[in-house]
Amino acid sequence: MKAVAADISDKPSPARWRRIWRDRNGRLGLLFMGLVLLLALSGLILGADPNRIDIPQRLAAPSLAHWLGTDNLGRDLTARISAGTRSALTLALLIVAASAFLGAVIGTAAGLFGRWLDWIVTAIFDTLSAFPALILAFSLVALYGTGRQTFVILAILIFLPQFGRLARARAQALRHQSFVEAERLLGVHPMVIVLRHILPNIAGPLIVLAGMNIPVVITFEAGLSFLGLGVQPPASSLGTLIKDGFIYMSESWWPTIGAAGTLALATLGSTLLAETFRDILDPKSATDVEGRA
């Protein structure tokens, strides 16, 4: 029995998933995210058109035909929430991945090279961080208008600094490590040093930070879309769904609660999952002092 167990845990990734499953919060996170994914995919599987208008059926309660009811134009809410969830998840992954990547590149460059580059990058990061996230979004949207692309770009700009700061601090610390200094003295190309030492060393914390930011970005996207400043109709987003439902709330509370509940499930699930992942990857930074390791 013992030998078998050791055999399995030697393979890193299944073992890691099992550790997430062993943790109570991790299990809940997987469960919730599984539900959210199922909902996201259900629209594709069931094939209902999220934009098919059916006025006689407007604001219908959940039924066999419309599992989650219909909205003010009689559109099927299951299909719409499914599409909104897909959009929320893809946008969140895209934005987090892009900000993490760009932040890593810019931060590493600032931390490793150049005094003036470091100075400018730090000043820009500090300036961007001087805005509360939503407020920065407001002033950018006010200038550049709305739209999916604009939204993605401004979100990357807002979420980039924290990744950049982390990468910069790590790179700076590593620069003075003896093994890096030695290779530099030996004339090893800086790119090689970056690829061999710096990236592997900053990847872990960056991934943890990226995971922790997924629910934040989901919330951010939904919030801006709720305000009509993010994803624009007819493309559905959980935020616009909540807004549409909110407008007709005196007639039917169902549409807004369905979308809001999905949003809450997605943020809760991804938070639980990201925190479990963080505790497994980096037990030192665990907020829980008991240490789950």
Next chain:
Amino acid sequence: MAFLLRRAQAALFTIACVMLMLFVLVRSVPGDMASIMLGPRATPELRARIVAEMGLDQNIFTQLWLFLTRVVRGDFGEDVISRRPIFDIVAEVLPNTLILAGTALFLSLVFGILLGLIAAKSRGSWADSLLGLLSVAFVSTPSLVVSIVLLLLFSRALHWFPVAGVGDSGDVLDQLAHLVLPATALALGWIGYIARLVRAALLETLTEHHIRTLRAYGVPEWRIAGIYALRLALVPLVSILGIGLGDLIGSAVFAELIFARPGIGSLIFNSIAVRNYPVVQAAVLIIVLIYILANMAVDLINSRLDPRIARALREGRQA
């Protein structure tokens, strides 16, 4: 004192950067400056006035200088629709938002610390697990969702609290009744966050050697936890309060829109809708100023709480 100066210097630098950035942002938008600033209301007379006011016919550095000197004087220009000073428009709604965010911060602190203390005290028990799960749920649920649920539940269904507005200006009780739901909606996330922070910080401090020293000298357990451990645990808590206030002011827009409260969030939102950029710019700048000042205040409080921070900063190290 040296610490205060150093901190103020850093804050001033950031403020300068922020103003520069706002200036550059506006100029970076392709197209005619005057029509960006005026939005859909551009008439030839208004254009001429904007061009003269902002020095748009002069070189970019003169424009920057004009912008900076006017902002420093608190002069954000005049609103083209209402012909009122923009500063007054922002200042009028700002108190509503500050009261809302301040109340939310107060609620977060009171309930966050309380729940954190309970969780730390009952560590490992079912109450601790329950509070832990509850805190994650609080932290992760967007205040937008909380606002809607509270509105549906307590205003629409149960009729416990009023649906909209800030209440009658003379009636404090009425104002408080209008404040309860939006403030709770905003606070919930931070209650969860603070509860977790306080729990972790307390558990960590309570294992430290100096706590054992106090125990060895017979200091009562409640004094150890409530004074000596708490004060150390407060340092990380205070550190996040600046960010907390900023986030609360930013997220206030949802509570303000959903509960139909006038405030700086809804002002920005409405101004974006009619493309009234000068008002957005002024409101954003004022919020950022408050945010930077709050973060500075946080550092000052922390340097009083933990003398090591002040020393580290005095010596130029990052705390």
Next chain:
Amino acid sequence: MSVAVSNLSVDYRGHGPDLHAVRDVSFVIPPGKMLGLVGESGSGKSTVAFALMGLLQANARIISGDMQIGGRSYDLTKNATAPLRGHGLAMIFQDPLLSLNPVFTIGAHLIEILRVAAPGESAGRRRAMAEEALAKVKLTDPRRRLDQYPHELSGGMRQRVVIAMALLAKPVLLIADEPTTALDVTVEASVMREICALRDELNCSVLLITHSLGLVTKYCDDMAVLYAGEMLEQGPARAIQRRPGHPYSRLLLDCEVAIDQPRREPAMANSFKVIGGELPDLRRPVSGCVFAARCDRAVADCAVTVPSAVRLDEEGRHKARCLRIGAS
């Protein structure tokens, strides 16, 4: 007001069977005297100290033990000494860098102690008493020190602050747990002098926990040798130094330098004497003499028969537990 500890046994719970860290330890410290409790790391000497204070970790359990202070008996298994902390009992800790709260001033610490030790006094009077205590432990400029923070003081100064705390508590028994281990050798002597001065002023009993035999022979009146949770020998420090009764004590004295140093650095084995072998596993019941496996004079019987205490002087103050005493 003599302090006596009798039949102290402590277990630690963990994975698997309980670890019997301290077994049936007894000793007496007359007032105004200092007892040095020596042993290597893991011998259970700190467990003894924390058991007397009632400050053991949650996974520790006191199986048996009484402490007599001033004619009264306190049941250690019921944590009966806890109310004595801060007046009857006081403790000085190993690491002065960590034993003071970094966000409170020196004065705040001392005044907090006085809330327990001198409940009736006014705030102003307490401050004066705190200042006086700092002066007694020879801290320069005591009034200014009251308003300073721990990080502004050196390690030696901080340890003096803790000694001042002990002074204010006016204990009957003062426990000093490796008070100089974390300090420079140059500071060691002055800190030990302050502890001796405190003992003389209060005429209290002092239990000095240490792994340094040099410290014990220099400052202590009596000495007790702990090994693997058992007391192997105790008696007047001079007598043991001159004529150790137990082979373990003799080997310790031969090593002379810090006990656990040679174990860690095999390279030193050439220049210093080393006691070979390792501590026995305390989760299993020990048969015979605990030291038998490492003893250079052990005979077959040592692994089977539990040795009883043998008196080595007329008054019965010097005792050792070894079967081979008297044998050639």
